[in-house]
Amino acid sequence: MYEKTVEHYSWWQKQPIDVKDWPLLIDDKSQLFIDDHIIAEKKNVEKQFHQPTKLENxxxxxxxxxxxxxxxxxxxxxxxxxxxxxxxxxxxxxxxxxxxxxxxxxxxxxxxxxxxxxxxxxxxxxxxxxxxxxxxxxxxxxxxxxxxxxxxxxxxxxxxxxxxxxxxxxxxxxxxxxxxxxxxxxxxxxxxxxxxxxxxxxxxxxxxxxxxxxxxxxxxxxxxxxxxxxxxxxxxxxxxxxxxxxxxxxxxxxxxxxxxxxxxxxxxxxxxxxxxxxxxxxxxxxxxxxxxxxxxxxxxxxxxxxxxxxxxxxxxxxxxxxxxxxxxxxxxxxxxxxxxxxxxxxxxxxxxxxxxxxxxxxxxxxxxxxxxxxxxxxxxxxxxxxxxxxxxxxxxxxxxxxxxxLDGFASIEGGYATGSIVTRPLDFYGKLLTINGLPRKAGKFGVTGSVEHGMFVNTGIVEGKAGNIVVEILDRHHNPIEGYGPEDCIPITEDSIAAPVRWKNHQDLSALEGETIRLKFHITNAGLYSFAIKGGSTQ
Known part of the structure; x- marks a missing residue:
């Protein structure tokens, strides 16, 4: 049972109330990116909306x-x-x-x-x-x-x-x-x-x-x-x-x-x-x-x-x-x-x-x-x-x-130059962080070139690196938490609707129970659809 006595952010708390640093209380349901409700910061990423694929008949x-x-x-x-x-x-x-x-x-x-x-x-x-x-x-x-x-x-x-x-x-x-x-x-x-x-x-x-x-x-x-x-x-x-x-x-x-x-x-x-x-x-x-x-x-x-x-x-x-x-x-x-x-x-x-x-x-x-x-x-x-x-x-x-x-309505897309998003402060019940993400494979993508005299001149093919998603954990004031840095996270490199996130010395979030945290997702050549903090553990 979550017992901290705090003010939690709700949708209706608009300006002039400053709520950007109020924590969100989340349960084990998926957190989606259709709106920016849970996002505090974005850098070098784009939001992409997706349509379902129709059957022919x-x-x-x-x-x-x-x-x-x-x-x-x-x-x-x-x-x-x-x-x-x-x-x-x-x-x-x-x-x-x-x-x-x-x-x-x-x-x-x-x-x-x-x-x-x-x-x-x-x-x-x-x-x-x-x-x-x-x-x-x-x-x-x-x-x-x-x-x-x-x-x-x-x-x-x-x-x-x-x-x-x-x-x-x-x-x-x-x-x-x-x-x-x-x-x-x-x-x-x-x-x-x-x-x-x-x-x-x-x-x-x-x-x-x-x-x-x-x-x-x-x-x-x-x-x-x-x-x-x-x-x-x-x-x-x-x-x-x-x-x-x-x-x-x-x-x-x-x-x-x-x-x-x-x-x-x-x-x-x-x-x-x-x-x-x-x-x-x-x-x-x-x-x-x-x-x-x-x-x-x-x-x-x-x-x-x-x-x-x-x-x-x-x-x-x-x-x-x-x-x-x-x-x-x-x-x-x-x-x-x-x-x-x-x-x-x-x-x-x-x-x-x-x-x-x-x-x-x-x-x-x-x-x-x-x-x-x-x-x-x-x-x-x-x-x-x-x-x-x-x-x-x-x-x-x-x-x-x-x-x-599943959860595929919208994704946060990072390109070859790594992008990131940071969540609002989060209070949570569970232990196991999972993500629904699509890292892309390495390969040859697109065309490089330059514009000369108003014309595009092809100069080569981009060799795209394999995609991955890395999760860093910060405290509510944006300070890194030891053992949960980007260098500690084992990158997610495969397409999965519920990939468990692990760090070298932490299999889950048990060590952070009762803490208010932010999640920072580092996204390289990948799409992030959702995340969830479930009640179980990988152990």
Missing amino acids: PVLLPEHPWEGTSCLAHGTVIKEASGRLRMYYTGFVAEMPVDLNRKHVQMNTMCIAFSDDGIHWEKPDLGMHPYGDRNDTNLFLPNQPDVTIYEQFSVIYDEKDSDPGRRWKMGVFHMGKDVLLPNPDNPKLIIMSPGPYEGTGYYAYFSEDGFHWNQYPEPIMSSGWTLELLKWPLPGVGENTSVMYDTARDKFVAFVRIFDCRPGMPATWRARAICESDDFIHWTTPRVLFLPLEDDEPGLQFYGSTGFNYESMYLGLLRCWRSGTTKQLYFQLVSSRDGQHWERAAYRQPFIGNEPLGTIGAGYQSDFSNPPIRMGDELWFYYGSSQFGKNVRPNIGGICLAKLR
């Missing part, structure tokens, strides 16, 4: 009538205790021929699939809810007469709930009654009526097994949604809502759609807000989270967003809609240190971007509510995408997958 495509023309990631992927993956996803049937006189016509359907390896998926015959004359469906929620459209939903398994019948929780946006009209250009297809729609709102469902669900009778969040936004300002929330359970604060958090509330902005301009709840039923008033900025690309709107606990911080994906140009949606990375105040990371560059138009992966990207799934030493991001942008037909799409190195 979707892992899930529509094949049944109730899945329509596209499988959307308006749902959740959960890793079960057995390791099997359970995917709750949406089928988009709005472009399928329908009979409006038929009972319970809906534009979206709610489906389940399973996978043992995350690549090959099985759509089980649940035998629960028919679709037309088919009873062999994987539908887990039936069509309802008062719900024309099920919009984005989130599933949470809450093992702490004392009521077994409420441990599985789901939030679903209902678009309400009488939303659909015949398409005047093609009576076999449908369009949306202008509204308002009776029964529209965000609803809670509860389940004991994640298959059989009971609906809470009243909306847990209201909505004044209409196609033409007849009421302004819009009461309640819009339809694209994602919910997480915040394990650090023991709260349910909803990332909801609002419409830009600033004077002079279009009433239809999409933005993001945040609500919180202790019981999944009663929620706080939405608080603005993200608004498009003046220096964003023209026409950028925020169509959706997610959030999740990740190691020592919070991360999430922000769905950005290019409404003024191609109508494509892509993801930006967002981060937070307290789960309430969020920032757009990676210089607002795409985290998961778009493929060329006409290929699945190009257009309407949809987001699951869950964190990335850890598979071995990788993070797997499932997402939906279509061939073209929002409202561009045909809407043909499926579920895609992109993979990222």
